[in-house]
Amino acid sequence: MKYLDVEEAILKKTGAIHTAREISGQPELWSNIFNKVLSENQKITTFIDEIFKDVKKIILTGAGSSAYLGSSIEGVLQRKSNITTVTVPTTHLVSHPEDYLETSTPTLLISFARSGNSPESVAAVKLAEKYCDVCHHLVITCNSEGSLAKHKFNDKSYVFVLPEEANDKSLAMTGSYSGMLLTAILISDIHNIKSLKGTVETVKSYGLTLLTKYLGQIEKVATLPFKRVVFLGSGPQYGTAMESHLKVQELTDGQVICKNDSYLGFRHGPKAVVDESTLLIYYFSNRMDVLRYERDLVNSMGEGKKPILQIGLSEKEISDISIDEMMVLSNKDSAVSEEYLAVSNIILAQLLGFFKCLKLGLSPDNPSVSGAISRVVHGVIIY
Numbered sequence: 049m050k051y052l053d054v055e056e057a058i059l060k061k062t063g064a065i066h067t068a069r070e071i072s073g074q075p076e077l078w079s080n081i082f083n084k085v086l087s088e089n090q091k092i093t094t095f096i097d098e099i100f101k102d103v104k105k106i107i108l109t110g111a112g113s114s115a116y117l118g119s120s121i122e123g124v125l126q127r128k129s130n131i132t133t134v135t136v137p138t139t140h141l142v143s144h145p146e147d148y149l150e151t152s153t154p155t156l157l158i159s160f161a162r163s164g165n166s167p168e169s170v171a172a173v174k175l176a177e178k179y180c181d182v183c184h185h186l187v188i189t190c191n192s193e194g195s196l197a198k199h200k201f202n203d204k205s206y207v208f209v210l211p212e213e214a215n216d217k218s219l220a221m222t223g224s225y226s227g228m229l230l231t232a233i234l235i236s237d238i239h240n241i242k243s244l245k246g247t248v249e250t251v252k253s254y255g256l257t258l259l260t261k262y263l264g265q266i267e268k269v270a271t272l273p274f275k276r277v278v279f280l281g282s283g284p285q286y287g288t289a290m291e292s293h294l295k296v297q298e299l300t301d302g303q304v305i306c307k308n309d310s311y312l313g314f315r316h317g318p319k320a321v322v323d324e325s326t327l328l329i330y331y332f333s334n335r336m337d338v339l340r341y342e343r344d345l346v347n348s349m350g351e352g353k354k355p356i357l358q359i360g361l362s363e364k365e366i367s368d369i370s371i372d373e374m375m376v377l378s379n380k381d382s383a384v385s386e387e388y389l390a391v392s393n394i395i396l397a398q399l400l401g402f403f404k405c406l407k408l409g410l411s412p413d414n415p416s417v418s419g420a421i422s423r424v425v426h427g428v429i430i431y
Contacts, residue, residue: 226391
C-alpha cells in the first residue's frame with residue numbers, strides 16, 4: 049500500500065504514516081462530509097432559520113489553523129446571510145473579550161476545533177455567554193468527545209461533528225482543516241445543499257489533481273534549498289495563504305520560515321522578505337476582477353531580489369502571467385465559486401511541508417523535535 053507514492057512500510061519507519069494517509073484521504077473525506085451535511089440538512093436549516101431572525105453579528109473563532117479558516121469563509125457567509133461577519137481567534141477573545149463581544153448585539157459564535165480540547169475553545173464560549181445577552185452557538189468540530197462538543201450551552205446551539213476520519217492523528221491539521229472549511233461553506237448555503245453535490249465532486253477532482261498530476265513536481269520543489277516561503281492569496285484564499293504558512297513552518301519545525309499576505313498587501317513592505325533563498329507561491333483567484341490585481345503584483349516581482357522559484361496554482365490557464373511553474377486544476381469552461389478553491393488548494397502547502405519535512409530528516413506525524421508544539425495545546429491557564 050502506498051500513500052503519496054511512498055510505501056506504507058517506509059512511512060511507518062519515518063513517522064509519516066498518519067500525515068500521508070490524512071493528506072491523501074481528503075477528497076474522499078469531502079464526499080463524506082457533503083453526505084453528512086445533507087443528512088442533517090433539515091436540522092441545520094431549522095436551527096439557522098430560527099436564530100437568523102434576531103442575530104445581528106456572526107463571529108468565526110478558533111485557534112491556530114482553526115482560526116485561519118475563518119478568513120476563507122467570512123466573506124461568503126456575510127454575503128449569503130446579510131449579517132456582519134468577522135473572524136476573531138479564540139486567542140484574542142480570551143484576553144480581550146470586551147473588544148469583540150457586545151452586550152446588546154445578538155451574536156452567533158461559530159467555533160471551529162479539531163479536538164475541542166484546547167483551553168481557549170470552551171473559555172471563548174463561556175466569555176461570549178457572559179458578555180452577550182443573546183449568544184447562539186454553532187460548533188464545527190472533529191471530535192464528538194471533546195470538551196467543546198460536550199459543553200452545556202446557555203442558549204440555542206448546534207454541534208456538527210465531522211466524520212471520524214477528519215480527526216487527524218498527526219500533529220499538523222490537514223483533513224480536519226479542509227474538512228471544517230468545506231462544512232462551513234456548505235452550511236452557509238444550506239438552503240441549496242442538494243444542488244451542491246456537483247460542486248463538491250469538482251473540488252474533489254481538483255484535490256486529486258494535486259495529489260496525482262502534480263505530486264512529483266511538488267516533491268521535487270521540496271528538494272530545493274529554500275529557507276523561506278511566502279504564500280499569497282486574495283479573498284477566501286488569503287485564509288489559504290495563512291494556513292499554508294503555518295503548515296510548512298510547523299512541518300519543518302521552524303527550519304523554514306514562512307510568511308503570508310494578500311497580493312495588494314505584499315507591496316506595502318512585506319515584499320522586502322524576498323531573497324534568493326525564498327520560494328514564492330501564488331494562489332490565483334478565478335475571478336477576473338481580482339486576478340487583475342494579482343497579475344500586477346506578479347509583474348512587479350521583476351524588480352528587486354529574485355526568489356529561488358515562483359509557483360502558481362490556478363483553476364484555469366492564465367495566458368498573460370509568466371512565472372517559473374504553473375499548476376492548473378481544470379481545462380473546463382465552468383468554474384466553482386472562489387471559496388471552494390480554498391478547500392482544495394491547501395493540499396499544495398500540505399504536500400510541500402510533508403516532503404520538506406522528510407527531506408530535513410524529521411517525522412511529519414510529530415515534527416517538533418523539542419516538543420515546543422503539540423497536537424493539542426497545553427500549558428495555557430485560563431484566568
